[in-house]
Amino acid sequence: MIPGANFILNRVQKPARYVGGEWNIVRKNWESVSVKVAFAFPDTYEVGMSCLGLQILYCVVNSRRDALMERVFAPWIDMEKEMRERRIPLFSLESQKPVSDFDILAFTLQYEMTFTNVINMLDLAGLPLHADQRTGKHPLVIAGGPCAFNPEPLSGFVDLFVIGEGEEVFSELLDLWIDLKERANRERFLVEASRIPGVYVPHLYEVSYQDEKIKLIKPQLEEIPVAVTKRVARNFDRVIFPDSPIVPTTEIIHDRIMLEIARGCTRGCRFCQAGMIYRPVREKSPVTLVSQARKLAASTGYGEISLTSLSASDYSCINDVVHQLLDELQDKKTSISLPSLRVDAFSIDLAKEIQRTRRAGLTFAPEAGTQRLRDTINKGVTEEDLLTAVSAAFAAGWSALKLYFMIGLPTEKMEDIEGIVLLSRRVLEKGLSMGVPPGRAKVTVSVSSFVPKSHTPFQWEPQAAQDYLLSAQKTLKRLLKEKSLVFHWHDPKVSFIEAVIARGDRRLGKTLEKAWSLGCRFDGWSECFNDYLWQKAFKLTGIEPESYAYKKYAYEDLLPWDHIHTGVSKKYLIREHQRAMSAEVTPDCRAGNCPGCGLCAEFHMEPELYGGRRIAKIQDVV
Amino acid sequence: MGVEGLPRYRMLYSKDGPARFISHLDLVRTFERVIRRADIPAAFSTGFNPHSIFSFAAPLQVGIGGESEYLDIQLKNEVPPEELYTSIGSVLPEGLCIKEVWQVPDDSPALMSVVEWAEYKVKVGLEEKLNAGALEEYINSFLKQPGIVVRRKAKKGRVKNIDIRPGIYDLGGLIKDNILILQMKLKTGSNGSVRPGEALDAFLGHNSLAVKPVETDIVRTRVFLRLT
Numbered sequence: 054m055i056p057g058a059n060f061i062l063n064r065v066q067k068p069a070r071y072v073g074g075e076w077n078i079v080r081k082n083w084e085s086v087s088v089k090v091a092f093a094f095p096d097t098y099e100v101g102m103s104c105l106g107l108q109i110l111y112c113v114v115n116s117r118r119d120a121l122m123e124r125v126f127a128p129w130i131d132m133e134k135e136m137r138e139r140r141i142p143l144f145s146l147e148s149q150k151p152v153s154d155f156d157i158l159a160f161t162l163q164y165e166m167t168f169t170n171v172i173n174m175l176d177l178a179g180l181p182l183h184a185d186q187r188t189g190k191h192p193l194v195i196a197g198g199p200c201a202f203n204p205e206p207l208s209g210f211v212d213l214f215v216i217g218e219g220e221e222v223f224s225e226l227l228d229l230w231i232d233l234k235e236r237a238n239r240e241r242f243l244v245e246a247s248r249i250p251g252v253y254v255p256h257l258y259e260v261s262y263q264d265e266k267i268k269l270i271k272p273q274l275e276e277i278p279v280a281v282t283k284r285v286a287r288n289f290d291r292v293i294f295p296d297s298p299i300v301p302t303t304e305i306i307h308d309r310i311m312l313e314i315a316r317g318c319t320r321g322c323r324f325c326q327a328g329m330i331y332r333p334v335r336e337k338s339p340v341t342l343v344s345q346a347r348k349l350a351a352s353t354g355y356g357e358i359s360l361t362s363l364s365a366s367d368y369s370c371i372n373d374v375v376h377q378l379l380d381e382l383q384d385k386k387t388s389i390s391l392p393s394l395r396v397d398a399f400s401i402d403l404a405k406e407i408q409r410t411r412r413a414g415l416t417f418a419p420e421a422g423t424q425r426l427r428d429t430i431n432k433g434v435t436e437e438d439l440l441t442a443v444s445a446a447f448a449a450g451w452s453a454l455k456l457y458f459m460i461g462l463p464t465e466k467m468e469d470i471e472g473i474v475l476l477s478r479r480v481l482e483k484g485l486s487m488g489v490p491p492g493r494a495k496v497t498v499s500v501s502s503f504v505p506k507s508h509t510p511f512q513w514e515p516q517a518a519q520d521y522l523l524s525a526q527k528t529l530k531r532l533l534k535e536k537s538l539v540f541h542w543h544d545p546k547v548s549f550i551e552a553v554i555a556r557g558d559r560r561l562g563k564t565l566e567k568a569w570s571l572g573c574r575f576d577g578w579s580e581c582f583n584d585y586l587w588q589k590a591f592k593l594t595g596i597e598p599e600s601y602a603y604k605k606y607a608y609e610d611l612l613p614w615d616h617i618h619t620g621v622s623k624k625y626l627i628r629e630h631q632r633a634m635s636a637e638v639t640p641d642c643r644a645g646n647c648p649g650c651g652l653c654a655e656f657h658m659e660p661e662l663y664g665g666r667r668i669a670k671i672q673d674v675v
Numbered sequence: 676m677g678v679e680g681l682p683r684y685r686m687l688y689s690k691d692g693p694a695r696f697i698s699h700l701d702l703v704r705t706f707e708r709v710i711r712r713a714d715i716p717a718a719f720s721t722g723f724n725p726h727s728i729f730s731f732a733a734p735l736q737v738g739i740g741g742e743s744e745y746l747d748i749q750l751k752n753e754v755p756p757e758e759l760y761t762s763i764g765s766v767l768p769e770g771l772c773i774k775e776v777w778q779v780p781d782d783s784p785a786l787m788s789v790v791e792w793a794e795y796k797v798k799v800g801l802e803e804k805l806n807a808g809a810l811e812e813y814i815n816s817f818l819k820q821p822g823i824v825v826r827r828k829a830k831k832g833r834v835k836n837i838d839i840r841p842g843i844y845d846l847g848g849l850i851k852d853n854i855l856i857l858q859m860k861l862k863t864g865s866n867g868s869v870r871p872g873e874a875l876d877a878f879l880g881h882n883s884l885a886v887k888p889v890e891t892d893i894v895r896t897r898v899f900l901r902l903t
Contacts, residue, residue, distance in 0.1 A: 074693030354708030
């Protein structure tokens with residue numbers, strides 16, 4: 054362990070975050086491998102260890118004989134202070150070695166509000182912050198994950214980005230590293246790497262501006278692609294999956310087995326970035342899932358398996374799989390949970406069957422308060438669907454439900470805000486009329502602010518103004534006065550910064566660095582977020598944040614992320630945007646009609662649905 | 676504890692290295708998973724959330740090592756203790772190590788209720804030289820006090836004053852390379868415990884000894900059970 058470890062660890066909160074030694078970790082001999090990778094999660098241990106992507110890449114790299122991967126997380130404020138006072142550099146958990154001793158430092162970008170932590174971790178590792186200041190004696194700094202789909206704000210700090218799913222491309226990158234490490238310098242490596250599909254080397258692209266607008270994004274060399282297309286894992290049923298994931302000894306956010314049953318979602322909610330960037334839908338076969346579940350239960354000792362995917366109840370034979378798993382795991386007393394439920398009675402029946410207790414509330418996400426607005430965002434759920442679903446939930450014994458909404462959605466009006474109140478009340482009344490005791494009935498109304506994300510049909514839309522969001526929240530607070538309606542809201546100031554970064558370009562890099570140097574850390578944590586420092590950072594770097602968050606783009610405008618390609622065509626996004634403006638819904642392609650997002654043609658592949666069925670049974674598409 | 680009539684096994688284990696930083700609550704979770712990983716006929720509680728049936732002697736504070744800690748576990752049927760030793764021993768996270776397993780009568784009293792005291796070995800780096808004679812005087816003068824009052828945080832941010840003197844059963848010490856090694860026998864169990872850290876601070880404070888806090892290391896070397 055690090056020098057003076059016991060003493061320091063006795064002074065910080067949750068010291069187990071920093072010691073490693075968990076069950077199923079991989080610790081390799083450093084002399085026996087050709088490349089050493091540190092996987093960096095720019096948030097706390099408890100958040101990072103709940104990320105399936107970490108476990109997958111840990112398995113991908115460590116199952117190679119010639120490579121090792123160790124983990125490092127952002128130290129919490131108290132630990133950072135101890136480390137800086139004692140000049141302890143950022144170190145990995147497995148070998149407790151400084152991050153600067155590794156060949157590659159790989160960040161995952163799951164959330165824009167972790168970007169100052171990325172910079173802070175580079176600094177704690179003792180590395181020059183800027184990619185152009187680092188040389189071959191420093192680790193190569195790479196980044197991937199959903200937020201890499203708009204890599205521009207971090208482009209000055211990162212040597213290369215991996216766009217899309219990492220299962221294959223990560224190994225290709227390591228092969229290239231091993232091949233070139235003795236005979237090429239950093240620059241040569243980066244040029245070679247930029248030819249690997251899915252790899253984006255930002256400094257090889259030049260961005261020019263005209264009147265504040267982006268004029269051109271141009272590759273500097275002929276041999277590199279004009280646009281970088283994301284990587285997709287094909288043959289998903291056979292794709293590498295960690296059957297011996299690390300089991301933390303301290304409690305983490307998702308403290309259970311995460312069994313990924315499918316990837317991708319084609320419901321087409323127009324605000325949802327995950328729904329666009331993880332296409333196409335690929336399912337694993339029930340045979341594979343049962344066998345993986347069995348191995349996972351034996352290797353981890355967890356008593357609960359969570360079936361994860363963007364929309365678990367959309368898995369085409371979820372009923373069969375759940376029953377097979379229940380049979381398989383019965384003697385082990387392992388329970389099953391579904392974290393993402395659809396708003397329909399079918400899903401509730403399923404939940405009723407598998408959830409042993411009704412203590413954990415059920416969450417539904419109607420997202421908007423009126424049918425018109427739900428159609429605009431393509432949520433395809435009717436009030437009747439919702440009321441049928443909640444009736445089923447109340448009948449099955451749940452008394453506390455949570456409803457999730459957004460405010461500030463494009464085209465939103467006062468009646469949509471009031472609609473949130475009316476809908477929530479109707480849900481509560483339904484429960485009371487079905488005999489839920491008034492003291493126990495509870496409907497939590499959780500409201501967040503819409504953040505326009507890149508690569509979605511709403512990417513051209515501005516975020517709603519802060520004043521508007523605040524007044525909408527006030528209205529909701531005033532109207533949701535019943536004791537059994539509990540109103541939760543998110544700080545719109547955080548959503549504003551999130552929008553600025555999500556829609557940011559390269560010029561924002563200096564603001565991120567300034568915000569970090571002023572002390573911004575863990576900006577996604579309400580106890581750490583400091584709006585004053587952010588505003589100061591904008592001022593000091595001459596950036597008008599409103600010009601990012603509130604900008605309404607035209608279809609012809611070049612967007613900061615236009616050279617990153619998800620496989621979903623811009624034509625489709627424009628068409629979806631237009632349909633949104635006239636509140637027209639577009640059905641899921643699994644219902645039979647291809648809405649022409651362009652992805653299958655681009656990748657020469659089709660959705661991988663179990664049994665080769667192209668059409669899943671979808672109950673709630675209108 | 677648990678269910679009557681099920682075979683019960685007692686385990687002696689150590690907790691050191693990274694496992695020192697597993698809190699008591701997390702240790703419960705960790706053993707729950709260890710038992711599920713081990714190929715043993717674990718007994719489960721009934722009810723909505725079945726969990727395996729085991730219990731500890733005395734919680735260990737985060738950061739303190741444990742050389743001889745006790746755990747009782749109940750199984751559905753009898754298993755040779757050597758088998759348990761191997762099955763459990765092979766699925767423990769780093770820093771937890773099983774030392775011995777034996778069967779105890781099904782109706783033995785709960786571990787927690789028979790703990791009387793624990794022995795700790797405390798190492799402290801001294802700022803100034805100290806000889807054995809002086810140390811003995813320090814210890815005697817410390818123990819001669821009629822009461823040793825320490826402040827302990829209570830619920831709701833309140834602070835309680837507690838006399839720990841009656842709970843200090845024995846205190847011995849030696850000096851090695853300017854490191855002070857104290858051996859403490861402290862009252863432990865469901866009727867109240869003296870924490871080694873507070874006994875140490877009281878001792879250092881009473882004798883105005885300056886130490887290098889970085890070098891402090893505390894290990895619980897023994898938990899004493901009153902067995903009839």
